[in-house]
Amino acid sequence: MNAIKLGDKAPNFNAKTTVGEINFYEWLGDSWGMLVSHPADFTPVCTTELGAMANYREEFQKRNVKVAAISVDDLESHVRWIKDIEETQNAKVDFPLIADDDRSVSELYGMIHPNADSTMTVRSVFMISPEKEVKLTLTYPASTGRNFEELLRVIDSLQLTAYRKLATPVNWKKGDRAVIVPSVSDKQASELFPNGFETVKPYLRLTEVPV
Numbered sequence: 001m002n003a004i005k006l007g008d009k010a011p012n013f014n015a016k017t018t019v020g021e022i023n024f025y026e027w028l029g030d031s032w033g034m035l036v037s038h039p040a041d042f043t044p045v046c047t048t049e050l051g052a053m054a055n056y057r058e059e060f061q062k063r064n065v066k067v068a069a070i071s072v073d074d075l076e077s078h079v080r081w082i083k084d085i086e087e088t089q090n091a092k093v094d095f096p097l098i099a100d101d102d103r104s105v106s107e108l109y110g111m112i113h114p115n116a117d118s119t120m121t122v123r124s125v126f127m128i129s130p131e132k133e134v135k136l137t138l139t140y141p142a143s144t145g146r147n148f149e150e151l152l153r154v155i156d157s158l159q160l161t162a163y164r165k166l167a168t169p170v171n172w173k174k175g176d177r178a179v180i181v182p183s184v185s186d187k188q189a190s191e192l193f194p195n196g197f198e199t200v201k202p203y204l205r206l207t208e209v210p211v
Helices: 024-028 044-055 057-062 075-089 104-108 148-164 186-192
Strands: 032-037 065-071 097-099 123-128 134-140 178-180 198-201 204-207
Touching: 024 065, 032 148, 044 065, 044 075, 057 065, 065 104, 075 097, 123 148, 134 148, 186 204
Parallel strands: 032 065, 065 097
Antiparallel strands: 032 123, 123 134, 178 204, 198 204
């Protein structure tokens, strides 16, 4: 099993999906990416997750994030399962479900954890920047569904760091003040944040997030 670390280049791959064959890098283009694995098709928790992922479409689009899901099922199974997801979750699944019945992509990303199950993928999440760098990895047990509000919060935080030189403190949510990253000097901070900032400690400076 490969262990993908933060800052690693996300592995590229070619795969059959429910929206046609894709090259992962070409499909991502200059977007952010969120790649999630689910243990198996026609399972209850996964059905609710992929329905939610579809219904968060506009939120992902606002953030320039493309989403894709993968499991070690074949394409025919994915296509049949989508009908159940759409029927039960009131959703339109238009993102790719990647067929990985040979486990090549799952093994490339280390999504199969033998201690949990030697054949199924666990619930992995990979956030990938437009530069194809892995910015977040998160692994849930097969029995625990993901919280998509939290995943959106993480995306907002990652993008604040990438574009605004801000980090997010404990329990941060959109609208809260953020932390100026330590690499930014006070002089630079004054230029970047003309509305000012509060210096709690030299290493802890808070500012309103620019709109």
